[in-house]
Structures are given as structure tokens and as C-alpha cells.
Amino acid sequence: xxxxxxxxxxxxxxxxxxxxxxxxxxxxxxxxxxxxxxxxxxxxxxxxxxxxxxxxxxxxxxxxxxxxxxxxxxxxxxxxxxxxxxxxxxxxxxxxxxxxxxxxxxxxxxxxxxxxxxxxxxxxxxxxxxxxxxxxx
Numbered sequence: 140x141x142x143x144x145x146x147x148x149x150x151x152x153x154x155x156x157x158x159x160x161x162x163x164x165x166x167x168x169x170x171x172x173x174x175x176x177x178x179x180x181x182x183x184x185x186x187x188x189x190x191x192x193x194x195x196x197x198x199x200x201x202x203x204x205x206x207x208x209x210x211x212x213x214x215x216x217x218x219x220x221x222x223x224x225x226x227x228x229x230x231x232x233x234x235x236x237x238x239x240x241x242x243x244x245x246x247x248x249x250x251x252x253x254x255x256x257x258x259x260x261x262x263x264x265x266x267x268x269x270x271x272x273x274x275x276x
Contacts, residue, residue: 175215175216176202178218194217
């Protein structure tokens with residue numbers, strides 16, 4: 140049914156991603172397909188990494204830990220953006236194109252009144268791509 144799952148990862152919030160990652164892994168196991176964990180960082184030092192290379196190593200380590208623990212093929216793709224907070228949507232769209240993913244499984248939040256003014260990342264992604272987007276709360 141699907142060939143590859145893409146799951147956006149924010150290493151600063153790994154504790155809040157377990158449900159989305161578990162869902163992606165479960166679906167990947169069901170269809171015997173790989174998962175691509177995508178992370179977006181900035182070039183400047185952050186609380187997570189001093190530079191994009193360190194961020195990429197940490198994301199790759201997280202992917203390897205996940206693969207070892209689950210037996211599912213998991214790879215990591217790190218992207219650098221000038222301002223990740225404002226460029227996350229376009230970067231995820233680029234990652235979808237780069238990886239050939241045909242399903243995105245991502246964490247989401249419960250909708251609020253603010254979503255009427257600023258759409259959620261998942262909602263924006265679903266409206267700007269032809270692939271399926273599975274939002275996990």
C-alpha cells in the first residue's frame with residue numbers, strides 16, 4: 140500500500156514524539172517498509188547541537204536506536220534552515236520529494252482558536268502535497 144514513511148522529528152522534544160514514532164514504526168512493520176526520520180536545524184549553535192553536523196549525528200543515532208529496538212529499517216535525514224520555525228513546512232515538503240515518501244506520520248497538537256489564524260504544520264502539509272498525512276495526538 141505504501142512504500143516509505145516520513146516522520147518529522149524535533150530532537151528538542153523527543154519525549155513528546157513517542158506516540159508518533161511508535162505509530163510510524165507500527166505501520167512500517169505492517170507493510171514491511173522503511174521509515175525516514177527528518178529533522179530540521181539551524182546553522183547557529185543551539186541547545187541540541189553546536190552545528191548541523193552534530194545535529195545530523197544525533198538524529199542518525201536516534202534513528203539507529205529506533206531501528207535496533209524495533210527491527211524496522213529507519214534512516215535519518217537532517218536539513219539545515221536559516222529559521223527552522225518559519226521554514227519547517229517547506230523543508231518537510233522538500234524532504235517528501237527528496238525521499239520519495241508516500242506517507243507522513245507526524246505528531247500534532249489539539250486544535251485551538253489560534254489554528255484559525257496560523258494553520259498547523261500537519262494541516263499545511265496535507266494541503267500542499269498529494270501524499271497521505273497521518274496526524275498523531
